[in-house]
Amino acid sequence: MLEIINLTCVRDERTLFSALNFRADAGDIVQIDGPNGAGKTSLLRLLAGLSQPESGAIHWHGTAIARQRERWHRDLLYLGHHAGIKAVLTPRENLAFLHATSTEAQRDAALESVDLLGYETVPVAQLSAGQQRRVALARLWLSQAPLWILDEPLTAIDKSGVKKLMMHFMQHADNGGMVILTTHQDLPEGNGRVRKIQLCGVEPDAC
Numbered sequence: 483m484l485e486i487i488n489l490t491c492v493r494d495e496r497t498l499f500s501a502l503n504f505r506a507d508a509g510d511i512v513q514i515d516g517p518n519g520a521g522k523t524s525l526l527r528l529l530a531g532l533s534q535p536e537s538g539a540i541h542w543h544g545t546a547i548a549r550q551r552e553r554w555h556r557d558l559l560y561l562g563h564h565a566g567i568k569a570v571l572t573p574r575e576n577l578a579f580l581h582a583t584s585t586e587a588q589r590d591a592a593l594e595s596v597d598l599l600g601y602e603t604v605p606v607a608q609l610s611a612g613q614q615r616r617v618a619l620a621r622l623w624l625s626q627a628p629l630w631i632l633d634e635p636l637t638a639i640d641k642s643g644v645k646k647l648m649m650h651f652m653q654h655a656d657n658g659g660m661v662i663l664t665t666h667q668d669l670p671e672g673n674g675r676v677r678k679i680q681l682c683g684v685e686p687d688a689c
């Protein structure tokens with residue numbers, strides 16, 4: 483269980499959100515929603531332990547994440563905007579670097595799942611924006627982490643790709659995982675499974 487307790491985030495003397503509370507349990511898919519600049523990425527970075535809140539706490543299975551860094555990083559897959567993908571490497575090389583314990587067959591199966599077969603040995607820099615995103619998303623087929631925190635995973639992904647990803651999110655949740663994501667897109671079928679947490683930003687009317 484992930485618990486967000488009275489979390490307040492301040493950036494450049496601006497309070498993005500204050501006293502935010504929510505929790506996610508096994509099987510949950512949670513969409514962080516809100517207008518541009520509301521603090522969605524900032525929240526996900528706090529959850530990933532990449533920045534510190536002004537106040538409040540984040541607990542994973544009852545213990546503050548700051549007190550269990552090793553377990554937290556083992557249990558978490560965070561895909562930010564750049565997702566650690568290196569443009570000079572090929573999709574195969576990126577996945578081998580990021581998932582060193584996987585086999586080549588598993589990595590190729592992951593690339594097949596995101597429709598990148600045929601592009602395994604092309605440097606990422608030469609792929610389209612959507613294909614580059616798909617290289618990062620292939621990690622969702624390799625990771626053992628129960629909690630996925632995904633910043634705009636659907637950006638640049640075509641309709642059938644979005645559908646496939648939604649299916650994968652639901653399968654992960656059905657297997658006891660959790661997904662926390664941001665997106666400005668309307669989610670396709672399966673969106674009844676998705677719980678929304680709204681960040682209002684500086685314009686409360688936007689909520």
Ligand SMILES: Nc1ncnc2c1ncn2[C@@H]1O[C@H](COP(=O)(O)OP(=O)(O)OP(=O)(O)O)[C@@H](O)[C@H]1O
Binds near residue numbers: 494498519520523
């Ligand atoms: N490291 C930082 N230092 C200073 N200000 C920051 C920092 N990171 C984010 N901000 C500011 O915080 C605000 C929220 O940014 P954030 O990226 O979290 O919003 P968002 O809800 O994800 O927006 P979008 O929908 O456009 O992606 C913005 O005004 C941004 O300029």
